[in-house]
Amino acid sequence: MKNSSYLSPSVMTLGFGELTSMRYMYLALVVWGYLSTVLSNVSVILVIIIHKELQEPMYIFICALCFNGLYGSLAFYPSLFINLLQKVQTISYSSCILQVFAIHTYGGCEMTLLAVMALDRYVCICNPLRYNSIMSSAMVYKLILAAWSYPFILNTIHIMLTVRLPLCDSAILKIYCDNWSVVRLSCIDTTLNNTFGMVAIIALLVVMPSLIFISYIAILRACVKSSKDFRAKALKTCAPHLITITIFIVGVLFELFLYRFTPTAIPYALRVFMSVHFLVAPPLLNPLIYGLKLTEIRIKIIQQVKGHFRENIKAIDHENSSAK
Template identity: 65%
Template sequence: MENSTTHFHPSVMTLGFGEMTSIKYLYCALVIVWYLMIILCNNAVIAIVILHKMFQPMYIFISTLCFNSLFGSFAFYPSLFINLLQDVQTISYVGCIVQDFVINAYVGCEITILTVMGFDRYVSICNPLRYNTIMSPTTVYKLIATVWMYPLILITIHIILTIRLPLCDSVILKIYCDNWSVVRLSCVDTTVNNIYGIFIIVATLVTMPLLVFISYVEILRVCARSSKDFRSKALQTCAPHLISITNFLVDVLFEATLYRFTPTNLPYTLRVFMSVNVLVVPPILNPLIYGFKTHKIRRKMFKLFFQNIIPLKCLSTVSR
């Protein structure tokens, strides 16, 4: 008879903080500063879009991208900060599964949003006269719904397949819970999980970038037949999107390939860098590049700061 004690769902999972605890207060300071910057920058872009009623499709998609950054960061940074202050870095099994779901959903939504933004740029540059017809409010609402529902459905199935697995261990190699880290702790066959994981990779990290690539091929074809001024404006419009999607894909593929297959053979510092890069760089990079590269948002930001904040400070100084 098989020993039932080897198969269990642990109530607490131990996280792989390792060497980070030796200078944990420094990491705590860095985490809180970085998280506050993420909150400030992303909320600033969202607030500007809402307050100034910039409800054109591009700005709606930018706001959605910023909201997704806040969504993913909320599942990572508070937990990381709390664990750094503890003597033993643990997370409940339920908390681990929730964190797993949110972080994977964040990654799926991010690539889907960037794909939709690529389609928006394609329509804007290749079919400018039909832009308002194609990107109607109804179409935008449908695209926003797809941005959230498509990855959430995929990840929900992924999590259901994971929670059915009995585990033989409770030690996560990363400093947060992700799906593969939990699945690899199972002592039963995980072929179904592996096949579905490959399906998700194809459905998101292969299909979505391919659609973006097709969009940009068409954009380049139109630019090649257009004037120099048109090409300059088109490329300037596309630059923030290209920076965002290139950085995100490099982060995700870096982590998904190297860390998935050889986590224990890599130096600890490199393992941590690979695992958190996708949660560190995009949430702060996106609002910065769209805030400074998108002319209308940049102008509203400068107007808010120089005409509202600074004059108020000057008035308060004069009144003294």
């Protein structure tokens, strides 16, 4: 039987604090960030889908990464935009839990997809003759399914452990809901949640980076034994992936750093930056990195833009000639 002092808040308050003093500037940044993220990710996805010559394992994995970026952005930006419009920044408990699930699965999928992409680069560079037979279409889609299923299963269990907790407060210190922010409000012992949280961290933030590290050690060894041209080609295909990994890992380290300290001990502006980095930077920068670094994608995007521009010019010329 629950203690009568336990609360089951239907509404959670969010820690917007100083952000509301410049809400219109932040609203403009949110709109720009979300539109830029959607446009860049959708552009890469459409280019890969439209052009059959790009439907190879590496590009399909990039497409999956962009889909995940859109998913993470959808979990973050609309809620942020709505709250900046309101006088009091709140979120319903059910919406908060849904956001927790979406943000954590986005982060988990980003990590597992990066690990799968490292495996793909390993097979491509270290076993080039067997690459097509190993990375068949069936294998590629199985790897993507596994990369998405793994975090979804882990976070489903995580959320089930969280929603059972009675809460004694309703104040979320961040500008969005995450699992730790909800669990810390519990009135009862959270050892089980903390233990499973450690299991999830090891499964996603130790095992996956270890797979990436092992893959790149093997790639590095293969490059050392190969020609200069081979090393240059390997670096060209691996560089975007390494940059993407670095950006995401930095954001994850920011999050882990925040968990280790009392949030109020860190300056507010720095706390907000550190907490949103992994939600804002990867979805926004990943398609730009791959679009700029990988020649095939860059060429196809430029061709699409030029083709669309020519069609508009022709349409305008036709309208002008008809008017005359």
